Amino acid sequence: MKSYYFFFREGSKINQILCAVLINLPVFAYGASIGWMSPMTLLLQSPNSPRDPPLTDGEVSWMGAAAYLTCVPADYFMAFLGDRVGRKPALLFVSSVAVLCWVLKLSSMETWALVLARALVGITMAGSYVTCPLYTKEISEDSVRGLLGSVVTLFHCAGNLFLYVVGDVLPYRAVLWLCLALPTLHLVLFMAMPESPSYLIKHGKLDEAVRVVAWLRCRREDDPHVLNEVDLIKNEQERDQESSKFVLKAVVTDKLMSRAFRIALAVALAREVCGAIPVLNFAGEIFTLAAGGARPPLSPNQQAMALGAVQVAGSVLASSIVERAGRKPLLLTTALVSGASMCALATWFLCRRLGAEPPASLPVLALCLCIFCDAAGLQPVSVVITGEIFSFKYRGTVMATTMAASSFAAFLQMLFFKPVANVVGLYAAFYFFGGVCLLTALYVVLVVPETKKRRIDEIYEDLKTKKEKLEEKKIVIDKKSIQE
Numbered sequence: 001m002k003s004y005y006f007f008f009r010e011g012s013k014i015n016q017i018l019c020a021v022l023i024n025l026p027v028f029a030y031g032a033s034i035g036w037m038s039p040m041t042l043l044l045q046s047p048n049s050p051r052d053p054p055l056t057d058g059e060v061s062w063m064g065a066a067a068y069l070t071c072v073p074a075d076y077f078m079a080f081l082g083d084r085v086g087r088k089p090a091l092l093f094v095s096s097v098a099v100l101c102w103v104l105k106l107s108s109m110e111t112w113a114l115v116l117a118r119a120l121v122g123i124t125m126a127g128s129y130v131t132c133p134l135y136t137k138e139i140s141e142d143s144v145r146g147l148l149g150s151v152v153t154l155f156h157c158a159g160n161l162f163l164y165v166v167g168d169v170l171p172y173r174a175v176l177w178l179c180l181a182l183p184t185l186h187l188v189l190f191m192a193m194p195e196s197p198s199y200l201i202k203h204g205k206l207d208e209a210v211r212v213v214a215w216l217r218c219r220r221e222d223d224p225h226v227l228n229e230v231d232l233i234k235n236e237q238e239r240d241q242e243s244s245k246f247v248l249k250a251v252v253t254d255k256l257m258s259r260a261f262r263i264a265l266a267v268a269l270a271r272e273v274c275g276a277i278p279v280l281n282f283a284g285e286i287f288t289l290a291a292g293g294a295r296p297p298l299s300p301n302q303q304a305m306a307l308g309a310v311q312v313a314g315s316v317l318a319s320s321i322v323e324r325a326g327r328k329p330l331l332l333t334t335a336l337v338s339g340a341s342m343c344a345l346a347t348w349f350l351c352r353r354l355g356a357e358p359p360a361s362l363p364v365l366a367l368c369l370c371i372f373c374d375a376a377g378l379q380p381v382s383v384v385i386t387g388e389i390f391s392f393k394y395r396g397t398v399m400a401t402t403m404a405a406s407s408f409a410a411f412l413q414m415l416f417f418k419p420v421a422n423v424v425g426l427y428a429a430f431y432f433f434g435g436v437c438l439l440t441a442l443y444v445v446l447v448v449p450e451t452k453k454r455r456i457d458e459i460y461e462d463l464k465t466k467k468e469k470l471e472e473k474k475i476v477i478d479k480k481s482i483q484e
Contacts, residue, residue, distance in 0.1 A: 011225075012218040013144055019216065020148040022190050023135045024155045026094050027128040029182040031159020033101065033121045036179065037064060038304040039167030050172045051109045059111050063118045068411035070122030072404045078126040079400035087135040087196040094127030095190070098183035106176050125407070128156065129383065130399045137387040137395075138196040139216055141229070142453045146322040149387060150380035154315040157375050161308035168301050198392040201233050209233075233392075236456065240393040247397045255468075256460045260389045261398060263448055267382035268402035270335065270440040272409045275342045275433030276374035278417045279367055280307065287364065310368050314375030326452045327381050327388075332444045334377025339437030341369035346430035353427065378440075388451040389459055 008014050041063070044055045055063075082090040097120050104117040133152055140148045167175055194216070200209035213229055214221040251257045287303050298306060322330055345366040351358040390398050421429040449462035464472075 008218060010219055013141075015216050015218055016140055016144060016148065019139050019193055020136050020151055022186070022193055023091065023139070024132055024151045025186045025190070026091060026098065026124065026183065027132050027152050027155040028159040028162070029095070029098050029179070029186065030121070030124045030128040031156040032163040032179055032182060033098070033124065033159075034067075034156075035160035035163030035304075035308070036167065036175070038164060039301045040172065040175065042301065043172060055111075055114075059115075062115050065411060065414055066115050066119040067121040067125055068407050068414065070119045071125045071407040072122075072411075074123045074126035075130055075400040075404040075407065076397075078123070078130045079396035082131050082134060082199075083396050086199050087131060087138065088190070088193065090131045091127065091135060092187060092190060094124055094131060095183040095186045097123045097127075099180065099187070102176055102180035102183075106173070106180065122407075126400075126403065128152070129403050130396065133383045133387050134395055134399060135196055137384075138198045138392070139194075141217065144323065145388065146327065146384050146452060147319055149384035150315070150319045150322050152383055153375055153380040154312070154319050156379075157308065157311035157315045161305065161312050164301060164305040164308045168305070197230070198233055198237070201230065202237055202392060206230070206234075232455075236391050237393065240391050247394055248401075251394055251398065256463050257390070257394065259463045260460070261401075264386040264389065264398055264402050265405060266440070266443055267331070267385055267448070268406045269409055270436065270443075271374075271378045271382040272406040272413070273433065273436050274335075274338050274374055274378050274440070275370055275430065275437070276338075276378075277410055277413050278421075278429070278433070279345075279370050307368070307371055310371045311375040314372040314377075315380065318376045318380045322380065322384070323452065326450050327385055328444060328448055328450045330377045331381040331385075331448065332441055334373040334381075335437050335441040335444060338370050338373035338378065339434045339441060341366040341373070342430050342434030342437055345370070346427045346434060349425070349430065350427035353425065385448070385451055388454075389449075389456065391456055 041055065041060050043049060044051055045057075045060065046054060049055070078090060078094070081093065101117045101120040101124070104113050104120070107113065129152070133149060136148050136151065137145060163175070163179070166178060170178070194212040195208075197209045197212050197216075200206075200212060210221050210226060210230055214223065214226045217223075217226060217229070219226050251261050287298065318330065345363055348358050348362050348366070386399055386402055387395060417429065449459050451459055461469075
């Protein structure tokens with residue numbers, strides 16, 4: 001192996017890692033904007049609020065829900081923007097919107113400004129879970145595709161935890177200035193990063209694509225590995241040209257793509273309906289009940305920090321084992337454990353309703369397990385799988401559709417979880433989430449293919465039924481007999 005850039009060797013992964021980190025910096029900034037709600041709304045509703053009068057519960061609800069509403073149309077807009085002008089300009093647009101969000105909060109404390117700023121977070125959410133995973137997948141080689149793809153969840157959780165901590169120690173406006181610095185820094189640093197090779201090839205910029213792949217792989221431009229990878233991307237896109245110009249129509253009408261789309265949609269919805277969202281929102285009450293009605297040992301923001309640390313631990317585990325364990329085993333294991341923890345939490349609530357006194361530590365343990373599994377498998381693996389089972393032409397639209405569906409599911413949960421839980425009982429709600437997780441585990445076993453280090457044609461071969469495989473084999477035999 002020849003030396004490459006001082007102490008890095010030819011074929012080093014360093015440029016891919018550097019690029020993936022900068023691609024996902026907006027996800028960190030988005031995670032911070034989501035985490036901002038926990039400490040800052042407590043402050044803005046308190047008697048010591050920097051806003052006069054303090055925010056009402058209704059205003060806080062609108063602030064919380066606004067991002068999920070705007071995210072639904074923003075998902076399709078970001079997919080369109082990434083396909084039309086490129087992944088790099090789309091990502092720079094995401095950071096520009098994030099800058100506008102924090103400038104609005106710094107400029108005004110009126111309710112309309114706070115709600116509008118939170119609505120803009122929906123655009124950064126769409127960019128974080130549509131543009132960033134696509135971009136990361138397209139700059140990654142097969143051996144590190146899962147590792148770099150799971151960075152999305154790691155940066156999201158790390159951004160949450162970062163804001164929980166700084167929100168607890170810094171004053172209101174200092175937090176806003178610090179959050180403004182994150183997307184501003186990304187706008188400056190990301191100018192040096194390349195465009196996605198897949199986008200360049202799609203628009204006929206072959207020489208530039210070769211240079212980008214060579215830089216990403218730390219190899220010479222005439223290296224056979226580089227030229228072979230560029231040829232594979234070209235061949236994939238040439239096959240796509242034979243299908244319908246209407247992407248969604250092609251996805252729905254093509255048998256194999258339709259099956260792949262159902263898988264992508266199922267794992268995306270499972271990610272949002274696993275119970276993690278209501279558990280996070282209901283964490284304070286669970287801590288209080290676990291303390292036997294007494295004052296919990298942790299403040300609400302300290303509770304958020306503890307759960308944020310659990311999320312980061314889960315996402316670190318996902319990043320470290322996703323390439324060794326594979327997508328399917330990791331998704332199966334986390335779905336099973338999450339389902340068991342939800343059922344345990346539901347049983348705890350049911351026992352209390354029936355007058356029994358179950359162990360006070362059980363709900364805290366179940367809560368932490370659910371949050372850990374969500375960050376360790378359900379979130380990162382669902383994003384990675386969706387990017388791996390579709391080619392460039394369909395990837396953006398499918399990612400946008402699955403993200404829009406999951407965002408709407410999250411919005412419904414935030415809006416209706418507590419009213420419904422008050423009617424049917426908390427135990428019934430958590431049994432439902434447990435059932436969703438266990439059904440997801442069964443679906444993974446029966447339907448979801450392993451995508452680790454595999455090409456799309458290899459993955460689609462697993463999606464074929466036995467009958468279809470036999471028919472293809474018969475056609476090949478018939479062709480050979482005719483030639484003879």
